[in-house]
Amino acid sequence: MQEFTAVGKRIPKLDAADKAAGRIQYIQDIKLPGMLYGKILYSKYPHARIVNVDTSKAKKLSGVRAVLTGEDIPVIKLGVYKDNTPLKTGKVRSYRDEVAAVAATDPEIAQEALSLIEVTYKALPAVFDPEKAMKEDAPLVHERHKTNILKMPWKLHYGDVEAAKKKAAHVVEDRFSTTWVTHCCMGTSGAVAEFDHTNNLTIYTNTQIPSLAQKDFLDTLKAMGLQDRRVRVVKPCLGGGFGSKLDTYAYENIAILLAYNTRKPVKIVFDRREEFIATSTRQPTITYISQGCDKKGNLLFRDISMILDNGAYTSWGATTPSVMMMPITTLYRVPNVRYEAKCVYTNNTYSQAMRGYGNPQATFAIESTMDMLAEAAGIDPVKFRRINANKPGDVSPQNFRITTCGLDECIDEVKKKLETQGPKEEGIGMGIASLIHVGGGARVYKSDGCGTILKMDDFAKVNVFTGASDMGQGADTVIAQIVAEELGLHMEDINVIHTDTDVCPWDVGAHASRTTFVAGNSALGAARKIKSRILEMAARQLETSAGELILRDRKILSKTHPDKQMDIGKLLRTVHFSHGGQMLMAEHFYDPANENLGRDFRGNLSMTYTFGTHGVRVKVDEETGKVKILKYVAAHDVGKAINPMLLEGQVYGGVMMGIGYALTEQVILEKGENMNPNFRDYKILTAKDVPIIEAPVRETADKEGPFGAKGIGEPGCVPTAPAIANAIYDAVGVRIKDLPITPERVLAAIREKKGLDHCGVELGKGGAEECIIEE
DSSP states (O other): OOOOSSTTOOOOOTTHHHHHHTOSOOGGGOOOTTOEEEEEEEOSSSSEEEEEEEOHHHHHSTTEEEEEEGGGSOOOOBTTTTOBOSSOOSEEOSTTOEEEEEEESSHHHHHHHHHHOEEEEEEOOOOOOHHHHTSTTSOOSSGGGSSSBOOOOOEEEESOHHHHHHHOSEEEEEEEEEOOOOOOOSSOOEEEEEEOTTOOEEEEEOOSOHHHHHHHHHHHHHHTTOTTOOEEEEOOOOSOOTTTTSSOOHHHHHHHHHHHHHTSOEEEEOOHHHHHHHSOBOOOEEEEEEEEEOTTOOEEEEEEEEEEEEESSOSGGGGTHHHHHHHHHHSSOOSEEEEEEEEEEOSSOOBOOOTTTTHHHHHHHHHHHHHHHHHHHTOOHHHHHHHHOOOTTOBOTTOOBOOSOOHHHHHHHHHHHHOOSSSOOTTEEEEEEEEEEEOSOOOOSSOOOEEEEEEEOTTSOEEEEESOOOSSSOHHHHHHHHHHHHHTOOGGGEEEEOSBTTTSOOBOOSOTTOIIIIIHHHHHHHHHHHHHHHHHHHHHHHTSOGGGEEEETTEEEESSOTTOEEEHHHHHHHHHTSTTOOOEEEEEEEOOSOOOOOTTSOSOOSSSEEEEEEEEEEEEOTTTOOEEEEEEEEEEEOSSOSOHHHHHHHHHHHHHHHHHHHHTOOOOEETTEESOOSTTTSOOOOGGGOOOEEOOEEOOOOTTSGGGOOOOTTGGGSSHHHHHHHHHHHHHSOOOOBSSOOHHHHHHHHHHHTTBOTTSOBTTSOOHHHHHHHO
């Protein structure tokens, strides 16, 4: 077994000390000479004609340098569907629509200027329910589109579902729903835009996609009539991402437009309320599902249709069905699968990518009905999952090729850690749920690659320029560990730069749990090129063969002759200052051999897949409906844990995000308006809510991963909700099918099961009137 010196070690994040000491620069900390401050005016209606925008008073306010409306800017189209613009003209379609923007010498003046802008609206009928929005007589959100149903082809049918239904010994079917939740990044959104004297743009922005954002901003410049300009994207330290920064937004384009109009740097930073109302949520879903099995418990079919609330515009949330297909077709062995999803325009906020990217919504329905089907078949739910578990070498109906797979072991580990001795206690239940997620990249674009440039100085210190984006997950630390391991160096010898498109190579972005696998393989490829040259040069100096040498502890060592060794730094100086000297630099672009999905949505999307099982023991108070988590176990097949400490952090964070999704979190929209845009009313879990969490790791050493690793960034939150829902059912016998699983919903279900009304009085016995009066 290979002995590692850096890989597999519990090494703190490289930026941890600077963050703790307050030395890190977030977007809030950036200040440029002559900088102005931008503010955005949002709509007062969910759907209305813009009759007039009067900016005359705002323009006269001292300190105001620019006021822009949609009429003042060129046509700039944003989003996956190109149905959005930075500032709206004609009409508004949601409360978050940007109507005007101001740049002023300080934020307070800019805010005051917004209050002086007078907008005249004519209210229009609005639609907030996606099922109602699908009807022919529903108000159209985009008249040009002629329907509220997006023309996106989310439809597949593998095998013969109808025939399988007839053969099935047991069938369950039901309806599930999930709601709006938001990312709750500690650092709010923001951007600083600046043009030089030749109209080249530098933009400091919170983004997970520097290279793709650069392309989007080049398109913005072209729309502004600025051809053949340069765009430099500088990424400050991100205070969280979770998918919220996988698109370019109106506020970034507004900062660019204001900077161009004022010829000054312009900074726009959201406050917390703005972060809630003007950034995008997870996609809400309505899911109709049926599953069936034979008498022995073998799954025969899975049949799912979904309706997704797209909101008023189209960002990456509308593409989540492409990832929902993964658990629908490939979580467990299921030969016959049918799936259809419809994304529907409404006058609600629009949705974006969020950790798991559709997988948590789909897995909630799948794993809840797995328990229901196991019960119908009279099979223990753990045994039922073992019967149907994926195996190495499987090829799913979607042509996903399963290489390594530790699902069986994860199921066993969770069962072992949650089992208790003795009779079952009243009100206490156990539930489990499993997951599959991409673990080896995900070819969403034509390229799924990442570039790395390595530069090594005369003292064996390495600068790693990576296209990867660190957003708090520790990508820079993991990349440094991989390079240090391959080159026989110490962690302090490695410096990772990932913040600037002027110096960092291309990468498709931090999404799909791809960074460790793809950026790690890219860094490893560059390091191997450097290593090969070091060994070749050392072989000449030590008069031996390169195959006889290894790199360890900053030295070149002979495997067979301990006396033959040399400091790496000394070798580099010797070579550098010799006749015809050389410096060591290498580049490597790693683009995995995964596949884009075809028109039938078949194709091996990822080089490898991450599996896992979560289990939870809960106590349910039947008098209040409150759910208490007694213990949570999240076991994952990770390939190889490059950094167990950071891996555990990802799992703990994912689990807590998943518990919030399951039990407490909800963006409350009332006729399209966000009613809880703050941390007082939006019930995010805090440190005091953290239960006992265990995160056992199964290492399957995937041959495609760097040192065997798979991606693990998202899986931690994927099966949490169904695991908790299954545990609640085991505890008190009620099945909650709508998220969040609030005490009110649990209590109502318990009372319904007992034949009681909402006041806890036996149905038909009266008493409800008195209860209402008391309430």
